[in-house]
Amino acid sequence: MFGRVKPLWGEKSSLKSNYDAVIIGGGLHGLAAAYFLARDHNMRNVAVLEKRFIGFGGSGRNTAIVRANQRTQENVPLYKEALALWPVLTKDLDYNLMFFNCGNLNLMHSEAAMNAARMNVATAQFHGVESHLIDAKQCKELVPALNILADITYPIFGAMYHPPGGILRHDAIVWGLAKGAAEHGVHVHQQTEVTGIGVENGKIVSVETDKGQIKTPRVLNAAGGYSAALSYQMLGIKLPISVLTIQAMVTQPLKPLLNHVVSSGAYHAYANQTLKGEIATGAHMDSWPNYTTQTTAYYIKHQAEALAEMLPCLRGVKFMRHWGGLADMTPDMAPIMDGNDSIEGYFMDCGWGYFGFKSCAASGKYMAQFMASGNCPNMLKPFSLRRFEQHRLMGETAAVVNYTPDN
Amino acid sequence: MALTLTCPVCGKRNGYEFRYGGEEKGPRPDEAGITPRSWCEYVHMNQCVAGIQKEWWCHKDGCGVWFTTHRDTTCNLEVDKPEAQS
Numbered sequence: 001m002f003g004r005v006k007p008l009w010g011e012k013s014s015l016k017s018n019y020d021a022v023i024i025g026g027g028l029h030g031l032a033a034a035y036f037l038a039r040d041h042n043m044r045n046v047a048v049l050e051k052r053f054i055g056f057g058g059s060g061r062n063t064a065i066v067r068a069n070q071r072t073q074e075n076v077p078l079y080k081e082a083l084a085l086w087p088v089l090t091k092d093l094d095y096n097l098m099f100f101n102c103g104n105l106n107l108m109h110s111e112a113a114m115n116a117a118r119m120n121v122a123t124a125q126f127h128g129v130e131s132h133l134i135d136a137k138q139c140k141e142l143v144p145a146l147n148i149l150a151d152i153t154y155p156i157f158g159a160m161y162h163p164p165g166g167i168l169r170h171d172a173i174v175w176g177l178a179k180g181a182a183e184h185g186v187h188v189h190q191q192t193e194v195t196g197i198g199v200e201n202g203k204i205v206s207v208e209t210d211k212g213q214i215k216t217p218r219v220l221n222a223a224g225g226y227s228a229a230l231s232y233q234m235l236g237i238k239l240p241i242s243v244l245t246i247q248a249m250v251t252q253p254l255k256p257l258l259n260h261v262v263s264s265g266a267y268h269a270y271a272n273q274t275l276k277g278e279i280a281t282g283a284h285m286d287s288w289p290n291y292t293t294q295t296t297a298y299y300i301k302h303q304a305e306a307l308a309e310m311l312p313c314l315r316g317v318k319f320m321r322h323w324g325g326l327a328d329m330t331p332d333m334a335p336i337m338d339g340n341d342s343i344e345g346y347f348m349d350c351g352w353g354y355f356g357f358k359s360c361a362a363s364g365k366y367m368a369q370f371m372a373s374g375n376c377p378n379m380l381k382p383f384s385l386r387r388f389e390q391h392r393l394m395g396e397t398a399a400v401v402n403y404t405p406d407n
Numbered sequence: 408m409a410l411t412l413t414c415p416v417c418g419k420r421n422g423y424e425f426r427y428g429g430e431e432k433g434p435r436p437d438e439a440g441i442t443p444r445s446w447c448e449y450v451h452m453n454q455c456v457a458g459i460q461k462e463w464w465c466h467k468d469g470c471g472v473w474f475t476t477h478r479d480t481t482c483n484l485e486v487d488k489p490e491a492q493s
Binding site: 232238243286287294 | 410423425426427451455483
């Protein structure tokens with residue numbers, strides 16, 4: 001009865017010297033790509049290499065919000081597909097992802113912001129994503145705890161209400177995808193650090209790790225916050241990325257009071273109540289690149305001030321935990337999904353900033369398709385690295401306040 | 408405090424007084440013979456060093472001076488002797 005516990009993703013497998021594909025990074029994007037490679041493309045001889053343990057990075061540090069109310073026509077369909085995949089994956093993985101379809105409320109605090117929201121809602125409706133513009137009174141009806149009085153720093157003019165969004169349990173997705181991938185034959189190697197990538201005649205030939213060399217024709221860089229440093233150090237490919245520490249925190253558990261995700265660009269804060277009752281809240285990003293994942297008193301104060309104005313019933317509530325993670329931000333706040341360009345067999349899925357969580361299922365699915373066939377699916381074509389030299393940056397920065405040191 | 412920087416004019420100050428100005432990438436490329444790729448390289452591309460990097464800062468809420476410094480991005484500390492690595 002008290003025997004050794006077997007991990008969900010199978011017994012520890014030994015590192016083979018040959019794989020058809022090696023995925024660097026045991027986070028959501030890496031695991032999702034591995035899962036879809038094995039399930040849909042019959043590529044089962046795949047290794048996921050993780051330096052620490054699966055879900056150590058952004059996958060386990062985000063605030064688990066999912067939505068498809070992005071700004072541009074290239075981005076919306078990708079997130080829409082991810083949103084549709086949660087219930088499907090819950091069944092396929094036979095694992096409860098705890099999807100709570102509570103809907104998102106993006107608060108607007110000026111007429112200009114309301115106009116921007118009108119454009120955003122039009123984009124969403126064009127793509128068949130449910131999104132409405134509502135006024136302050138309707139906000140109050142949806143979230144009675146919200147303060148819509150005019151005597152606060154940023155009075156609420158209205159909101160963009162996006163019912164298909166919600167929250168999931170992020171750890172469950174990490175474990176579920178690892179379990180699903182392992183059941184299809186994928187090897188998940190934790191505590192295995194990649195130390196180099198071998199390239200010969202413009203083709204990927206091997207991956208060096210601290211546990212030995214692996215021969216492989218395909219590598220996916222899905223190292224999240226470390227993907228840009230890895231890309232430059234191991235292959236000399238610079239990426240248009242700045243790595244910033246982003247913080248989040250949770251309060252003590254409370255009775256249900258917030259049944260939607262509420263976010264505000266002006267207050268620079270968002271909040272949702274987890275199924276456990278804690279108010280999970282965050283948004284603060286350091287405005288200079290660093291890998292510290294350090295938390296700051298400066299931000300606790302900011303968050304307390306913002307929440308006390310937006311949701312006055314939270315005054316006096318205690319914060320229980322506070323943590324930081326890394327966000328790899330691109331100048332246009334859209335990811336880089338590319339491959340087979342300049343180095344054959346090298347694929348990248350990075351630059352996700354703080355929206356890698358909500359997209360992981362869809363990006364994993366399409367990256368797997370890309371890696372298996374060698375042809376870039378149409379869905380991913382707009383996200384190439386070359387868009388930056390072609391001056392075809394996406395307009396995602398128009399969606400919300402922007403955080404990168406580049407703009 | 409998460410970050411303290413040494414302004415060449417004002418001395419050690421709270422990091423929130425400063426604006427980050429990007430990695431040091433050398434002089435702006437000459438406009439003669441410039442290609443979209445070399446311009447993109449200068450404008451957008453970063454090394455994202457997890458360690459010591461040379462970078463630009465502006466003392467935005469102070470004297471307004473622009474300066475370079477070396478900082479360890481893994482601990483947010485300025486480095487006096489900048490030669491350790493790039």
